[in-house]
Amino acid sequence: QFLYFIGVSVPRMTKLKRKLKLQAKRRSHRKNVQKRREKRAEDAEREKQEKEEKRIDAEVALQEAEMDGDLDAARRAQEELDGLVVERPHEAKKKGGKKLTKKQLKRKEKAKEKGEAINAHLLKKLADKQKRVHHRASIRNQDLH
Numbered sequence: 001q002f003l004y005f006i007g008v009s010v011p012r013m014t015k016l017k018r019k020l021k022l023q024a025k026r027r028s029h030r031k032n033v034q035k036r037r038e039k040r041a042e043d044a045e046r047e048k049q050e051k052e053e054k055r056i057d058a059e060v061a062l063q064e065a066e067m068d069g070d071l072d073a074a075r076r077a078q079e080e081l082d083g084l085v086v087e088r089p090h091e092a093k094k095k096g097g098k099k100l101t102k103k104q105l106k107r108k109e110k111a112k113e114k115g116e117a118i119n120a121h122l123l124k125k126l127a128d129k130q131k132r133v134h135h136r137a138s139i140r141n142q143d144l145h
Contacts, residue, residue: 065074100108 062074065071065076
């Protein structure tokens, strides 16, 4: 059952070995799929519980705000309960984007200038073309009259 190739014995892959290897591979894949399915189910259950807890907290906050007579807090709690969490201007947070380096800013500015120059050139070209078209049309019209 060994293949002799350049003085080295190499075990031959028989049909049975190949079949067993393939079965093991499939079994392993099935196990992985099953694990992922279970994990997704657990995550969904956990998310459902968290949502329910948030809803209960919002209800409690609404009742407390109503009892205290705080109208703004009551309105906010009601919006949270309805799922309409609207961002208010005074509560809005500034998004901190990535800062560009000086080199990147310089490159960006050069590219912008180049784009503007190309755009201006194309607009001029189009305007000249339209002038020529109008000129030819006026010459044709003069010939007609």
